[in-house]
Amino acid sequence: MIEAREIYHRYDQNGGDVLSDINFMIDRGEFVFFVGPSGAGKTTLFKMIIQEIVPRRGLLKVFGQDLTRLPRYRVPYLRRSIGMVFQDFRLLEERTAFDNIAFAMRVTGASNREIRRQVPYVLELVGLPEKAGARVCDLSGGEQQRIGLARAIINRPAMIIADEPTGNLDPDTSYEIMNILRTINIRGTTVLVATHNREIVDRLQKRVIHLEGGRLTVDEEKGAYAGVR
Amino acid sequence: MSANGFLYACGEALRSLYRNKWMTIASMGVVIVTLLMLGGFMIVNLNLTHITQSVKEQVEIVLYIDDEATITERNELRQKLIAHGSLAEVRFVPKEEALQRLKEQMGDVVEGYEAVENNPLRDSFELRTSRPELVGEVAGELAGYPAVGDLYYGEETVDKLFTATRAVQLVGLALMIGLAVTAVFLIAHTIRLTVFIRRREIMIMKYVGATNWFIRWPFILEGLLIGILGAALPLVVLYYVYQASLEWVVANNLRFLTLLPSSLIAGELAKYLLPLGTGLGILGSFFSMDRFLRV
Structure with a gap:
């Protein structure tokens, strides 16, 4: 599903290396944690997977397409098969939960009927069926992240990328969010999570890729944050 | 674009116009002032040409x-x-x-x-x-x-009249181009502000896989609406002002001023001002978008 070979990147000519010598493969249906200190290159790597950034060197294949050669007009279609979840939720705060989720469907040209059928279903899945009409700014952080998750899965993407999804949440809520991600994964969606949350990584016993200083230092099946160092 | 997409874009455009009322009024004001000046100038120009022509015929x-x-x-x-x-x-x-x-x-x-x-x-x-x-x-x-x-x-008179008309037309053309450029710049600027206000929304749209055109449409419709509404008002105002001037000319026995009928003027104004207004609106929104689409 994702093939990264010899990926190298830096932001400008005089800047330091952001990523170098990155190699890994991720198969369909995997659940992978990307861990490591801030500035290790996790977010850059995620941005590469949605082609917000193109690596300066190396090969990055997602769904069999070489992203270093993907024409710009194809990028929106790539992104429709990837659900994004962010630490700061990135929701339209003045709009309702329903609108925020529907928004991602409208982009793909879905009809109002499909939207009315699909949105309550995902709201149920993230455990907020009664919040459809609530404005996002009136929801708690945990609820907002659930809406973010619902938005990420509404178009049934093949892969979910979550960049620090629990970074702004308390431990209990974090665990709930991770559980939803795990449920999504069990249903067949590939899930990539960048996190600092040691406890969750250790508890879930999933594959762990550790980045440090722009290099991949550990890639371990059923790994643990603690096991990294 | 699908019918759904079009309706969505229209809804978004109207919602945005309403949400950014003051910005809308400002942009429209720019179009109105520009087109009022332009239209006023057109009226003078058309009539000058007409008078010159009829004087020439009466020589x-x-x-x-x-x-x-x-x-x-x-x-x-x-x-x-x-x-x-x-x-x-x-x-x-x-x-x-x-x-x-x-x-x-x-x-x-x-x-x-x-x-x-x-x-x-x-x-x-x-x-x-x-x-x-x-x-x-x-x-x-x-x-x-x-x-x-x-x-x-009346050779000299006619020649002088023609020279004057040509000068007025040249000055008018330069003025019109200047005004049009200013209008595009100002509309681009005001729409850029509304785009800036909505940059977060645009960024989210890009992340969920919106094409650039999907994002552009509401803004273009917004520009179009600003342009049409901004052109309609000067059209109406100029028509009534011109009508009043015609009546004044008649009332003051200035019949030697052979002015064009207001219906003809209205037609000419509509022919130029409406496309110009919509064009300015669309162009303005187009120029202001691109920077925000590079995510």
């Missing part, structure tokens, strides 16, 4: 008969004029009629010249050529005829 030669000429000479001159191939109209104006006309035009000023004896004017012929551009040529020829005292035709 006639006034041939004053030499006071010393005998009756025979006068008759011979008359025969020659009537037989002339390039003259479409030959009219004899006796000096009494000339005085009468002068009185009608000037009123009290010529009081005292009542009597035939002290009429200072001369008998004349008023001639119209078959084509206006022949005036100069024919006048030159007639000047050599016997019994011809003086000969006047």
Whole structure:
């Protein structure tokens, strides 16, 4: 599903290396944690997977397409098969939960009927069926992240990328969010999570890729944050 | 774009216009002011061209008969004029009629010249050529005829009028281009502000896989609406102002100002201002978008 070979990147000519010598493969249906200190290159790597950034060197294949050669007009279609979840939720705060989720469907040209059928279903899945009409700014952080998750899965993407999804949440809520991600994964969606949350990584016993200083230092099946160092 | 997408874009455009009321009013104000000036200028320009044209068509030669000429000479001159191939109209104006006309035009000023004896004017012929551009040529020829005292035709006046009209048109064109560029710049700027306000929304749209056109449409429709509404108001205002000016011209006996009818002016204005307004709106929104689409 994702093939990264010899990926190298830096932001400008005089800047330091952001990523170098990155190699890994991720198969369909995997659940992978990307861990490591801030500035290790996790977010850059995620941005590469949605082609917000193109690596300066190396090969990055997602769904069999070489992203270093993907024409710009194809990028929106790539992104429709990837659900994004962010630490700061990135929701339209003045709009309702329903609108925020529907928004991602409208982009793909879905009809109002499909939207009315699909949105309550995902709201149920993230455990907020009664919040459809609530404005996002009136929801708690945990609820907002659930809406973010619902938005990420509404178009049934093949892969979910979550960049620090629990970074702004308390431990209990974090665990709930991770559980939803795990449920999504069990249903067949590939899930990539960048996190600092040691406890969750250790508890879930999933594959762990550790980045440090722009290099991949550990890639371990059923790994643990603690096991990294 | 699908029907769903179009309806969505329309809804978004209207919602945004309403949400950013003040910005909308500002952009529309820019279009309104620009098009008001432009339209006003167009009206002046159209009428100047029209007046010049009608003056040109009315150009006639006034041939004053030499006071010393005998009756025979006068008759011979008359025969020659009537037989002339390039003259479409030959009219004899006796000096009494000339005085009468002068009185009608000037009123009290010529009081005292009542009597035939002290009429200072001369008998004349008023001639119209078959084509206006022949005036100069024919006048030159007639000047050599016997019994011809003086000969006047409006060559210089017409030339001056044409030069003036051309100058006004050039200045107008430059002004119009300047105004149009300013309008595009200002609209682009105001829409850029609304885009800036919504940059977060645009960023999210990009992340969930919106194409650039999906994002652009609502903004373009927004620009279009600003343009149409911004053009409609000047159109209505200019029409009524022009109508009022026409009435004023008639009321003040300035009939020599042969102005175009307001229906024709309205048609001309609509033909240029509406496309211009919408064009400015669309162009403005187009220019302001691109920076925000690079995510």
